[in-house]
Amino acid sequence: MKNPLYLLQRALTYLVLIVASLLSVFPFFWLLVGATNTSADIIKGKADIGGALIDNILTFFERVDVPLVFWNSIYIAVTATFLTLLVSSLAGYAFEIFRSQVRERIFGGMLLMLSIPFAALMIPLFTMMGRLGLINNHLAIILPGIASIFIIFYFRQATKAFPRELRDAARIDGLKEWQIFFYIYLPVMRSTYAAATIIVFMLNWNNYLWPLIVLQTNDKKTLTLVVSSLLSGYYPDFGVIMVATIFATLPILIIFFVLQRRFVEGMLGSIK
Amino acid sequence: MPNKLNGLRTLVGAATLGASVLAMTSALAGEVTVWCWDPNFNGATMLEAAARYAADHPDFTINVVDFAKADVEQKLQAQLASGTTDGLPDIVLIEDYRAQKYLQSFPGSFEPLGGAIDTSKFAPYKVELASLNGQSYSVPFDSGVTGFFYRTDYLADAGYSEADLQDITWDQLIEIGKAVEAKTGHKLLSVDINDSGIIRIMMQSAGTWYFTEDGQVNIEGNAAFKTALGAWQRVLQSDIYKPTSGWTDYTGAFASGEVAGTITGVWITATIKANPELAGKWGVAPIPKIDFEGATHASNLGGSSWYVLASAPQKAEAIDFLKEIWASDVDFYQKILIDQGAFGTLTEARNGPAFQASDAFFSGQPVWQNFTSWLAEIPGVNYGIFTEEADTAVAAQLPVLKDGGDLDEAIKQIDAQVKQQTM
The missing domain is CATH 3.40.190.10 (Periplasmic binding protein-like II)
Incomplete structure (x- = not known):
């Protein structure tokens, strides 16, 4: 029964997969190992566990006000994610449910705006924030992203799968439009919200260019900015940078794993 | 169900409140702000200079903000281009190769320092690279x-x-x-x-x-x-x-x-x-x-200099600070040479003990004396x-x-x- 050619094919497939997974895991391995080595050892290419982990962590905490910076990043990412999901999902829902010629045009125009690169918006946006007195203020980072065209588009697409019958039934039961949204739509679309949360949280957590431009003092900086400023200089301490990078990666991993379970839950819920 | 909604309302309310509290915090007045890019190098030397200046000027405070070098450049570029001076520092460090780009692209944004600071005290090539239309704009820092x-x-x-x-x-x-x-x-x-x-x-x-x-x-x-x-x-x-x-x-x-x-x-x-x-x-x-x-x-190769922004809120204080420490304090240059390996370009500094000493790491060669001799010979371009x-x-x-x-x-x-x- 066992075809030798088939076996060979399988073996080859697995070989390629193993090599590919090693390649993708290696940077993480290198990151973890690097955090335990001194900068000088990292430069020499040492790839086994060293004894400098505690030193690196202590230096990181000594050089950077870690709790404050961490709080800044968390505050921005959580607030922005919450507000973005609220505003953009409402908009996406409305564009799909309450259609009209004019709204289609507006939506088309918005999609076109997706093609404008941020670099072109940066300086006008900075001037605007300057006039609002929001330079060096976390609100300057949170506010511009709340009405996210991409997330609006995403929710509009997802809303197409939202059963009209549910809406009709809710209306017959006497629910108002906003009640339909919060009590019917929101729970049903849990999986969509979970996926959007991952996307928006990651975008905000990793956001670099705009916070860099608009934040001016050390006490306002986010973790991404701190990692970048550690990397500067004529003699960067790579051990500390590795530790900082681990700190910057952890929340994303946690969010992902937590929401991944929700994600599956949501899928099961919608099948029932 | 109504309970759930109340919860949501409270949450939105709390978020808005948190945001407005944050909006009220503002910058400290009377502080000289400096942007540079290496906390172990130029940032550390700036703090040392500030400590020396503060000894005679007890009211003096400094805020050294460090970003990556490319980040400082990008911030400065974006902000000068936007024309908003709000939030710009008093003093900024700029790499020498880029000095003219800023000076020529944003005329009037930097303060001419030739009147306040005696530029003849510095290596000539450093002064030349930061001069435009007969005005010098920098206090030279490290040499490459x-x-x-x-x-x-x-x-x-x-x-x-x-x-x-x-x-x-x-x-x-x-x-x-x-x-x-x-x-x-x-x-x-x-x-x-x-x-x-x-x-x-x-x-x-x-x-x-x-x-x-x-x-x-x-x-x-x-x-x-x-x-x-x-x-x-x-x-x-x-x-x-x-x-x-x-x-x-x-x-x-x-x-x-x-x-x-x-x-x-x-x-x-x-x-x-x-x-x-x-x-x-x-x-x-x-x-x-x-x-x-x-x-x-x-x-x-490389090197950088300090510039004072024309819009600086603490301009007079910043210039006086640069003048008293960076343009005259020979001891200061000995200290940053030993502690940070920062090779300053104040010519008198070479007569100090750290510049005179031979370096055991470099096989006992008088490397700092050699470097100062070469420094004086660098052709200006x-x-x-x-x-x-x-x-x-x-x-x-x-x-x-x-x-x-x-x-x-x-x-x-x-x-x-x-x-x-x-x-």
Whole structure:
């Protein structure tokens, strides 16, 4: 029964997969190992566990006000994610449910705006924030992203799968439009919200260019900015940078794993 | 169900409240703000300077904000372009190669300092690069005065002493490299093959640049440039170096002892000294000379200077601070040389004890005296505003030259690319 050619094919497939997974895991391995080595050892290419982990962590905490910076990043990412999901999902829902010629045009125009690169918006946006007195203020980072065209588009697409019958039934039961949204739509679309949360949280957590431009003092900086400023200089301490990078990666991993379970839950819920 | 909604309302309310509390915090008044990019280097020297100034001026406070170097540049560029001065610092550190770009692109944004600060106290090339229309705009900070950093033990094994490395040409360097590899098995240099820094070193050592004084492209027909590129092509085609890619790879080659040395700016000292087990095994010689009339053994790579913004809220205080410490305090320069390896450009500083001392790490050579002598000999050039663009054009041709490409053709290509980008 066992075809030798088939076996060979399988073996080859697995070989390629193993090599590919090693390649993708290696940077993480290198990151973890690097955090335990001194900068000088990292430069020499040492790839086994060293004894400098505690030193690196202590230096990181000594050089950077870690709790404050961490709080800044968390505050921005959580607030922005919450507000973005609220505003953009409402908009996406409305564009799909309450259609009209004019709204289609507006939506088309918005999609076109997706093609404008941020670099072109940066300086006008900075001037605007300057006039609002929001330079060096976390609100300057949170506010511009709340009405996210991409997330609006995403929710509009997802809303197409939202059963009209549910809406009709809710209306017959006497629910108002906003009640339909919060009590019917929101729970049903849990999986969509979970996926959007991952996307928006990651975008905000990793956001670099705009916070860099608009934040001016050390006490306002986010973790991404701190990692970048550690990397500067004529003699960067790579051990500390590795530790900082681990700190910057952890929340994303946690969010992902937590929401991944929700994600599956949501899928099961919608099948029932 | 209504309970659930109340919960949501409370949450929205709390978020809004949190946001408005945050909006109320504002910057501290009366503080001199500085933007720089290396907390261990220029940031640390700035704090030391501030501590000295505060001894006589108890009210003086400083806020040193560090970003990555490219980040400082981007922030400054974006903010000056937006025309919003709100949130700009009082003092900013700018890399020398980019000075003219800022000075010429944003006229009026920087404060002329020639009146307040006696620029004749600094190395002339540093003052020249930050001058525009007869005004000088900077307080010079560190120099990138260049040297040939080498392993004394490897070179001794190959039969070369300190004296044999004085007044050599690039072709002699190739011969030395061949001998070192034959006798010790080590390559002579670590070379980042994507970096055109060495061409900049060679050009400035002969007093020339990619651009003329009045900003015209000076590449095709620039005999010194051709000599420099030709000399480097011969090095690239020899087998005396280890090709590396990126900073980590480049520094790793000599930090690990694999390679016998490198030719670069004095700021590499901190990286070299980070390997204390190699103490006493390093030395510094002058860089080789290109075969061109008027060429020297002295050049520069990198370096940066302090600038005061015209919009600075604490302008008078910032200038006085720079004047009292950065433009006069000889002791201060001794301290930052020892603590941060920062090689300042105040000429008087060389008479201080730290500059006079010989360095045990560098085999007891009087390296700091040597560097100060070379510093004074660096030919002044005008870096213009498009050095970065020209660098990219040169870097693109280096692999071609390495593979035996025609020198004149490469120069033609570089010239065309620079003109296309900048005219």
